[in-house]
Amino acid sequence: MTFPTYEEAEPRAVEGSPFSNCADGEAWMDNNCRRCVHDAPTRRGEWDKGCPLVLIALLGQTPAEWLRKDGYRLGDQYTCLYYRNEDDGPGPQEPAPIPDPPGQLTLCPREPFERPARMFADTLPQEVAVHA
Template identity: 45%
Template sequence: MTPEDYDVLFEQSLDEAAFSNSDEGLGWTEANCATCVHDRPARQGDPARGCPLILVSLMDRRPVQWIDGPLDEHGAYSLAGQYHCVEYRHEDDGPTDPEPIPDPPGQLELFPREPYTGVRMWLRPNPAAFPAGKGAVS
């Protein structure tokens, strides 16, 4: 994902505000974007090369790459766990894109991989990592 993808990401986004106010948006971006490799250039003083998903959210649109986070038994979510970004990659995790497992030498394929590849998340959202409570919104 590069900043040049902004127009495509804007077109794919949902016509709804990602956050209800600036505190909610700041809380989520500090918890999630502060360690993401895609927003590292912006944190290092080059905002033009920052994450385009943040720019989409600042235009009162919700990126489709942000899936709903877990809710507690009362239907509330924590600010940090409101969304789970499928493009999130921690800056210490290595390569920015998942790499497919290579086929073993000499093994035949039943089906080609290409039609079945797509956006992959490295980790599933863990509801325990985003406890609702203080600062929760319902």
């Protein structure tokens, strides 16, 4: 999953502003964009190299790469599929399989069941309802 350019992301965007007002947008960008490696050039004053998803939002459309969350909390209404904190280190790392313990016999080979792709998973705790 490569980071899209403006020309790739703009046709997928949904009409309508992602934020109801300026405070709403500023809170979300403070929590996400202002810590993301993709918008770091904007913070250095290189306006033409900033995140194209932010530009789409500022032009009044909602990027398809921003997934709306259930409920509403100021600054936490979307999940950006491309968010990566500047402190996360260099580039995305491919997940490594958990090694078999030494001396352990395996019942079946692992290779056919391992996937090379990564899946997006929301890491925030979620409430689960229990039915008796």
